[in-house]
Amino acid sequence: MKNVIHSIDNQACPKCNATLGPVETTPIGRQIQRCSNGSWDRTTRQVNGCTYARWSYPQPEKLDEECPKCGEPLVLVSTRKGSKLKRCSTAGWDRATKTVTGCDYVEWVK
Ligand SMILES: [Zn+2]
Ligand SMILES: [Zn+2]
Numbered sequence: 001m002k003n004v005i006h007s008i009d010n011q012a013c014p015k016c017n018a019t020l021g022p023v024e025t026t027p028i029g030r031q032i033q034r035c036s037n038g039s040w041d042r043t044t045r046q047v048n049g050c051t052y053a054r055w056s057y058p059q060p061e062k063l064d065e066e067c068p069k070c071g072e073p074l075v076l077v078s079t080r081k082g083s084k085l086k087r088c089s090t091a092g093w094d095r096a097t098k099t100v101t102g103c104d105y106v107e108w109v110k
Pocket of ligand 1: 016
């Protein structure tokens with residue numbers, strides 16, 4: 001079973017090689033991790049020091065259920081509006097062609 005977890009903790013800043021600060025969650029559910037060499041100055045509204053920041057979306061939660069279409073595991077994802085849906089873990093989005101790749105199974109959770 002391939003279970004790839006991308007940990008975003010304990011990584012070095014690609015700009016200045018300092019450690020990255022703690023992961024903060026914004027009100028809309030996105031996560032940001034700033035370089036520990038940078039700090040936000042409220043007075044000047046600018047970042048002092050290193051400006052590196054990494055944005056990420058929370059990883060979808062893997063479910064113990066199989067996709068009825070292809071048998072791959074389903075994942076639980078939350079939309080920005082707060083509703084939840086199950087989709088196939090093989091599903092993806094091709095930015096170049098703007099089409100869904102992989103399996104297109106989707107089940108809305110009430
Ligand atoms: Zn940095
Ligand atoms: Zn599927």
